[in-house]
Amino acid sequence: xxxxxxxxxxxxxxxxxxxxxxxxxxxxxxxxxxxxxxxxxxxxxxxxxxxxxxxxxxxxxxxxxxxxxxxxxxxxxxxxxxxxxxxxxxxxxxxxxxxxxxxxxxxxxxxxxxxxxxxxxxxxxxxxxxxxxxxxxxxxxxxxxxxxxxxxxxxxxxxxxxxxxxxxxxxxxxxxxxxxxxxxxxxxxxxxxxxxxxxxxxxxxxxxxxxxxxxxxxxxxxxxxxxxxxxxxxxxxxxxxxxxxxxxxxxxxxxxxxxxxxxxxxxxxxxxxxxxxxxxxxxxxxxxxxxxxxxxxxxxxxxxxxxxxxxxxxxxxxxxxxxxxxxxxxxxxxxxxxxxxxxxxxxxxxxxxxxxxxxxxxxxxxxxxxxxxxxxxxxxxxxxxxxxxxxxxxxxxxxxxxxxxxxxxxxxxxxxxxxxxxxxxxxxxx
Ligand code: SAH
Ligand code: SF4
Numbered sequence: 001x002x003x004x005x006x007x008x009x010x011x012x013x014x015x016x017x018x019x020x021x022x023x024x025x026x027x028x029x030x031x032x033x034x035x036x037x038x039x040x041x042x043x044x045x046x047x048x049x050x051x052x053x054x055x056x057x058x059x060x061x062x063x064x065x066x067x068x069x070x071x072x073x074x075x076x077x078x079x080x081x082x083x084x085x086x087x088x089x090x091x092x093x094x095x096x097x098x099x100x101x102x103x104x105x106x107x108x109x110x111x112x113x114x115x116x117x118x119x120x121x122x123x124x125x126x127x128x129x130x131x132x133x134x135x136x137x138x139x140x141x142x143x144x145x146x147x148x149x150x151x152x153x154x155x156x157x158x159x160x161x162x163x164x165x166x167x168x169x170x171x172x173x174x175x176x177x178x179x180x181x182x183x184x185x186x187x188x189x190x191x192x193x194x195x196x197x198x199x200x201x202x203x204x205x206x207x208x209x210x211x212x213x214x215x216x217x218x219x220x221x222x223x224x225x226x227x228x229x230x231x232x233x234x235x236x237x238x239x240x241x242x243x244x245x246x247x248x249x250x251x252x253x254x255x256x257x258x259x260x261x262x263x264x265x266x267x268x269x270x271x272x273x274x275x276x277x278x279x280x281x282x283x284x285x286x287x288x289x290x291x292x293x294x295x296x297x298x299x300x301x302x303x304x305x306x307x308x309x310x311x312x313x314x315x316x317x318x319x320x321x322x323x324x325x326x327x328x329x330x331x332x333x334x335x336x337x338x339x340x341x342x343x344x345x346x347x348x349x350x351x352x353x354x355x356x357x358x359x360x361x362x363x364x365x366x367x368x369x370x371x372x373x374x375x376x377x378x379x380x381x382x383x384x385x386x387x388x389x390x391x392x393x394x395x396x397x398x399x400x401x402x403x404x405x406x407x408x409x410x411x412x413x414x415x416x417x418x419x420x421x422x423x424x425x426x427x428x429x430x
Contacts, residue, residue, distance in 0.1 A: 001141075001143060001146075001190055001191075001192065002033050002034075002035055002072060003141060004141040004142070004143050004190055005033060005071070005072070005095060005098060005143075006031070006033045007136060007141070008098070008130055008133075009031055009033070009071065009098050009101060011130065011131050011132075011133065011134060012098070012099065012101055012102065012130060012131060013029075013101065014131075015102070015131050016102055016105070024052065024055060025055075027066065028065075028066065028067065029066070029067040029068075029069060030052060030066065030067070030068055030069070031069040031070075031071055032045055032048060032049065032068075032069070032070045032071065032072075033071045033072045034070060034071065034072035034073060034074035034075060035072060035073060035074070036072070036073035036074045036076070036077045036078075036156050036160050036332070037073070037155075037156060037157070037330075037332075038327060038330035038332075039330045039331070039332070040330070042074050042077075045070065045074050045086075046085060046086065049068070049070070049086050049088075049089065052066070052068060053088055056068060056088060067090050067091070067105070067108070068088065068089045068090050068091075069089070069090060069091045069092070069093070069101070070082070070086070070089050070091070070092045070093075071092075071093050071094075071095070071098050072094070072095055073094070073095055073156065073157075073160035073161065075092045075093060075094055075117070075119060076094035076095060076096075076119050076159075076160040076161075077156060077159065077160050077333075077334075079092065079094075079117055079119045083115060083117060087115070089115065090108055090115060090116070091104050091105070091108060091115070091116045091117075091118075092115075092116070092117045092118070092119075093117070093118045093119065094118065094119040094120070094121075094160070095160065095161055096120070096121050096122060096125075096126055096146075096161070096162055097118045097119065097120055097122060097126065098126065099126035099127075099129035099130055100118060100129075104116050104118060121162045121163075125146075125165060125167070127143075127167055127171065132178050133175045133178045133179050133182075134178070134179075134182045135179050135182040135183040135184040137183070137184075137381055137382065137410075138183060138184060138185045138186055138379060138381055138409075138410045139184070139185070139186040139187075139188070139379070139381050139393075140179045140184040140186070140187055140188070141187075141188050141190050142172065142175055142176055142179065142187055142188070142189055142190060143167070143190045143191065144166070144167055144172050144189045144190065144191055144194065144197050144212065144227075145164070145165065145166050145167065145190075145191030145192070145193060145194055145196060145197040146161055146162075146164075146165050146167075146191060146192060147161045147162040147163050147164045147165050147192060148161065148163075148164055148192045148193050149163055149164045150193065150231065150269070150271075151269060152258075152268050152269050152270060153267065153268055153269045153335060153336040153337040153340075154268060154298065154301065154329060154330075154331075154332065154335055154337040154338075155332070155335060156332045156334070156335060157192050159334060159335075161192060164192075164193060164196060166196075166197045166198050166199050167199075168199055168200075169199045169200060169201065169202070169207060169211075169212055169215060170202070172189075172212060172216070173215050173216060173219070176216045176219055176222060177219055179222075180219050180220065180221035180222050181221070183410070184221070184222065185221065185222065185223045185224060185379060185410070185412070186222075186223065186224040186226075186379055186381070186393070187216065187222050187224065187225050187226070188226050188227070188228060189212075189213070189216070189225065189226070189227040189228075190227075190228060191227075191228075191229070192229065193229070193230075193231050193234065194209065194227045194228060194229055194230055195208075195209045195227070195230040195231060195234045195235055195236075195239060196231060196234045197209045197212060199212065201215075202215075208236060208238060208239070209227065209239055210236070210238035210239050210241070210242045211238075213225055213227070213242055213246060213249060214242070214246060217246050217248040217249070222248065223248060223379075223412065224248060224250050224379065224395070225246075225248050225249050225250065226249075226250050226252055226397070228254045229254055229256060229296075230253065230254065230255050230256075231256075232255060232256075232257065232270075232272045232276065232277050232280055233271050233272045233276065235255070235280050237283075240280075240283050240284055240287050241287060243284060243287050243288035243291060244287040244288055250395045250396070250397065251288050251290045251291040251292060251395050251396055252291065252292045252294070252395065252396050252397040253284065253291060253292075253293055253294065254294040254295070254296075254323075255277075255280070255281070255293065255294070255295055256295050256296035256297075257274070257277050257295050257296070257297070257315065257319075258270055258296060258297060258298050259297070259298065259301065259304070259308070259311075259312050260274055260308075260311040260312035260313070260314060260315025260316065261274075261304070261307075261308035261309075261311040261312060262274055263308060264301050264303070264304055264308050267301065267302070267303060267337075267340070268298075268301060268337070269336075274311075274315055277319075278315075278318065278319060281293060281319055290395075290396070291396075292322035292323065292367070292396035292397060292398070293319070293320075293321050293322055293323075294321060294322060294323035294324055294325075294397075295319075295321055295324050295325075296324070296325045296326070296327070297312065297316075297324065297325070297326040297327070297356060297360075298326075298327055298328075298329050299312070299326065299327070299328060299329065299349055299352040299353050299356055300328050300329040300344040300348060300349030300352055300353070301329045301337065301344070302329070302337055302340035302341070302342050302343050302344065303340065303341075303342045303344075304329075304344055304352075309352050309355075309356075312356065313355065313356065313359060316356070316359055316360060316363070317359070320363050320367070321360060321363055321364070321367075322363075322364060322367040322368075322396060322398075323364060323397065324360045324364070326353060326356050326357055326360060327353075328346075328349040328350065328353050329344065329349065331343065361422045362422075364422040364423065365420070365421060365422040368398060368420040368421065368422065368425055369420050371394075371398070371417045371420060371425060372417055372418075372419070372420050373416070373417065373418075374416070374417055375414050375415065375416050375417075375430050376394045376395070376400075376414070376415055376417060376427070377394070377395060377412050377413070377414060377415075378392040378393065378394055378400050378402060378412065378413060378414075378415040378427065379392050379393055379410075379411075379412045380392040380402060380404060380408050380409055380410065380411055380412075380413060381393065381409075381410075382409075383406065383409070384401050386401075388403060388404075388405070389401050389402065389403055389404070390402050390404045390406070390408060390409060392415075394425070398424075398425050399423060399424045399425065400415060400417075400424070400425045400426070400427050401424060401425070401426050401427070402415050402426075402427050402428065402429065403427075403428050403429070404428075404429050408429070413429060414429070414430045415427035415428065415429060415430060416428055416429075416430035
């Protein structure tokens with residue numbers, strides 16, 4: 001979502017005549033887009049900003065300026081403290097007000113360098129004020145839903161991104177069309193709780209994610225559709241059926257479970273059990289046998305015992321994952337879990353994370369090894385670092401490095417897999 005927001009800010013700044021540069025030395029303005037989800041991500045911004053303070057001072061000495069803007073959830077969550085810790089920042093804004101950047105820049109000029117902060121949750125969503133979307137390549141993100149009302153006990157999202165909001169279907173289809181017309185073939189529909197998206201179809205009837213996906217699939221040029229991140233208990237039969245019935249829906253699903261212990265899931269305020277999760281997975285695999293499953297895990301949640309953790313390991317062994325993201329629990333200020341007794345010591349968190357990741361990496365490697373020698377349809381999206389090679393994705397969202405010349409960029413081509421590892425495949429045009 002932050003990548004999407006950053007690209008939308010670039011689109012917005014282009015309307016004022018700005019262009020993106022590759023080096024800070026060329027920049028008149030630098031925007032930092034921040035993440036508050038875990039402490040590590042959150043703290044990063046202060047060290048990053050520290051690096052740019054001298055550059056700003058140097059510009060001042062030359063009679064010029066470097067405008068420093070900080071956007072995103074760290075600002076939203078910590079606005080006042082943020083400005084105290086980073087007083088040389090010119091503009092600070094939250095994730096729901098970045099459409100106001102042009103106006104804030106004008107105010108900055110008028111106020112002759114007084115700092116500006118904007119962390120409102122506006123009544124009219126920012127999407128109404130953003131310029132037409134433009135593809136940056138063949139793969140694009142499209143935010144369809146934002147915010148969250150679920151209040152998992154460890155999570156800052158409901159506080160930083162605000163209440164759940166679904167963009168209207170017509171607006172999403174229009175943005176998807178703009179992206180298709182400017183070169184997008186592969187579309188990732190985004191939302192903090194993407195399968196909670198709801199709206200009205202063209203005929204005014206209630207519509208869920210499966211109807212939206214159907215509408216997007218009708219757009220010429222869009223060849224691959226994925227959506228992230230889904231919440232298990234918002235998953236419906238219709239969404240399972242779309243994996244079977246709509247060829248453009250790719251066989252990949254990111255469905256975070258967080259823990260394999262029902263006791264911990266309850267404390268996390270996750271509203272499903274492991275059995276319910278496994279039932280959804282079984283139905284999905286029946287509807288779409290080739291589906292690749294990915295998940296998120298948190299280890300070391302308050303009160304997690306060795307037994308709870310072993311239950312997570314057992315769940316992973318039973319379900320098996322093609323990809324995953326796993327994290328040590330990070331206490332976030334203001335969330336209920338941060339105030340829970342029995343916080344788990346860091347070294348136990350580290351130990352559990354290492355064990356879990358070793359198992360998951362083994363599963364990812366075994367999953368990928370099953371594709372050795374097979375031919376897969378790969379969308380070639382980018383140049384690789386190594387000359388003469390391109391990067392792409394399989395329908396199952398595996399990364400592939402392919403020996404191919406640049407003329408194949410942007411095409412979906414058959415690739416024979418010649419080597420596999422836990423996070424990448426190597427292949428050659430077949
Ligand atoms: N809405 C999605 C997840 C969004 S946050 C869902 O409910 O599944 C992305 C991931 O960050 C989460 O799945 C979780 O695994 C991780 N995460 C969120 N808060 C965290 C915290 N306080 N400590 C550690 N990991 C956290
Ligand atoms: Fe955070 Fe996801 Fe829970 Fe919402 S559903 S509170 S985004 S973890």
